[in-house]
Amino acid sequence: MIDAATLTRCRHRVYLDTAYRSLIADVPEDTGVQMRREAAAVHRLVVKDALMAADPVGWVVVPSELSHAERVRRTTRALEDGARYVWNATFADDAEAGRRGRCDLLIADPAGGYIPVLVVNHKVTDPGSGAMTSPFGRWEPDADVARKVRPQLRDQLGAVHVHRLLASLGQDGRSAVGGAIGFGGDVILVHDLLAVGPTYDARFADRLAIARGEAVTAPVKVSECRSCPWWSECGETLRRTRDVSLVAAGSRADALYAAGIRTIDELAAWTSDAPPEEWPHGDFAEAVVVAQAWLAQAPLVRRTETVAVQRADVEVDVDMESYQEHGAYMWGTLLDRRDGSAPRYRAFTTWEPVPTMDEARSFGEFWTWLMGVRAEAHESGRTFAAYCYSRAAEDKWLIGSARRFAGMDGVPTEAQVREFIDGPEWVDMYIAVSQNFVCPDGKGLKKVAPVAGFTWRDDEAGGEASMAWYRAAVGYDDAPESDGALITTDLSQRERLLEYNEDDVRATHALRVWMAGEDVLRLPTAADLARAYR
Known part of the structure; x- marks a missing residue:
């Protein structure tokens, strides 16, 4: 039996999950996977409430806490009764076809049958044109002049999967389209299911053959390996061969x-x-x-004989911490005046659960401080530079915070932010690493900083782990009191987050100092390796 998620899963994992499921029954779920699953569940509930508020008539909501058999019964009855909307539709297994599944939302197709709509916690459109969308509160597909499709094959395959389940009941939408509501979405993206049908059929046949033991697979490294419970076994096989x-x-x-x-x-x-x-x-x-x-x-390889990295008389390393898409709760900094004094760490934080207007205060204080250090350097005739590692996240929250909190104390305009980040004083160390080195184990900070001799104090330090720490630090998992206040928070996790953030900015600083020194020249160059292996 194949569900929609299996269609984009690693082929060898499909085999292992089917043949040896009992061997990983007690293996805890990957923290990152768990966090994403929980966030997606919250997102679906928010979307459901918004949809029902936009058009409250004709809904059937199938409660998740019911047994599978009861959810199937209620879904079948809703379809037979002609409900306009069915939330959390659950289908009986199609044993003959080998197909099972559910769907976040079914919308009655004006042409007959039902349209599957997936609610997903990722973006499904980008600015542009050419997408087909429907307004959030009603089904009226039309060409969208403001959005283009962000390709998400898993969504399209998932919609076709539900369409085929509906077909087994004689309830497939006659217009042969499906929908997806993504993160931050205010429209329903419309997919042509006939266009992706051949791809679906090939994927489905392949995965079903694997699950039934009719096709042979072998381990191969893919992005999914990072969170796969079978990686220790597969990784060992791949290294051995x-x-x-x-x-x-x-x-x-x-x-x-x-x-x-x-x-x-x-x-x-x-x-x-x-x-x-x-x-x-x-x-x-x-x-x-x-x-x-x-x-x-060799952990790193020099592209050329020399290594170049931008330095300044006054340097500030910056690392932002955010919680999913809810907000940026910390701006950590390390100031090195390069005058013989020890670099100094300072964090600008809010411990109110994000999103919160208190972000404006912490962000404004961070920006005012950073620009003050910069102005002081310029006034004394010294050069200045601020550094981050992989600037996309910092840029996103710098610009987004300027927009959200425009006009509040200390908050810059979007133009001021763009002028700074587009200028020569905002330096991405990730780019510097990419320009100077080939990185066999990846270019992440946790991969390259140890080569420069830096180690994190917390063995569990990492972006996904920090999400769990943050939930405890602000009491996200606690029930609210009657007045809305949180019952408890774990203050030790706040210290853990501060330490993790400090280590991140110290890591970028250590990496830069190492790149500017002599020890980096001990690494082999690409030319050295070419001579050795040819």
Whole structure:
């Protein structure tokens, strides 16, 4: 039996989950997966309430706490009675086809039958044009001049899956379309299910054959491995066989397999100037260097003889902490005046659960302080630079906070923020690392800073772990008192978050100092490795 999630899951995991499920029965769910699942559940409830408020007539809500059999019974009755909307629709297993599933929302199709609509906690559109959307509170699809589709194959396959389940009941929408409501969505994105039907059929047949033991699979490294309970076993197999997917994962591994390159050794010895015919993306020459580095156990490889990194007389490292899409609760900084004094850490925080207007205060204080340090440096004739690692998140919350809290004390205008982040004094250390090094184990700060000798004090430090710490730090998991106040918070988790944030800014500082020093020259260059393996 195949559900919609299986269609985009790793093929080998489908086999393992089916054949050996009992072996991981007691393995705790990955923290990141759990957090995303919980956030998605909250998002679905928010969307449901908004939809029902927009059009309160004709709803059937199937309670999640009911047994599967009762949810199926209520869904079937709602469809037979011609309900306009069915929330949390649950279907009986289609044993003959091997299909099972549920759907967040079914909307009565004006042409007959029902339209499946998925409520997902990711973006489904981007600014642009060409998408087909329907208003949030009614089903009236039309071309959207303000949005373009953000490709999400899993959503399209999921909608087709439900459409096929509805077909088994004679309730499939005659217009053959499906919908998706994404994060922050105020419209329903409309998908043409006929267009994706052939892809669905191929995926479904493949996964069903695997689940039934009719197709052979083998481990291969993909992005899903990071949170997969089978990774320890698969990873060991891949390392033992020196499988090329360890250094070129996903579709790049598929292209290498097709070219007859199955091991890291074979990739490292590649001599042709041209990549394999089906190479999908990325610099193939760099992939070869990564393979050579893996064999040499080199954690980083210099692209050239010299390493360059921007320095300034006064330096500030910045690291922002946010909770999902709700808000930025911390702006951590490390000030190094480079005058012989020790760098000083300072954090600007709000411990009111985000979103909260108190973000305006902490953000305004952070911005005022940062611009004050910058102005002081300029007035004394010294250069200034602020550094972050992978600036996308910081840029997003800098601009977003300026918009949300416009006009409040200390809060800059969006133009002021853009002028700063688009200028030469806002430096992304991720870009500096990318320009100077090939990184066999990845370019994340947790991967490269240890090469510079830096270690985090908390062994569990990481973005996903910090989400759980934050929930405890502000009492997200506690029931509210009658006056709305939170019952308890774990203050120790606040200290843990501050320590984690401080270590992050100290890591970017340590990395920069190391890159500007002599020890970095001990790393091999790409040319060194090429000579050794060819």
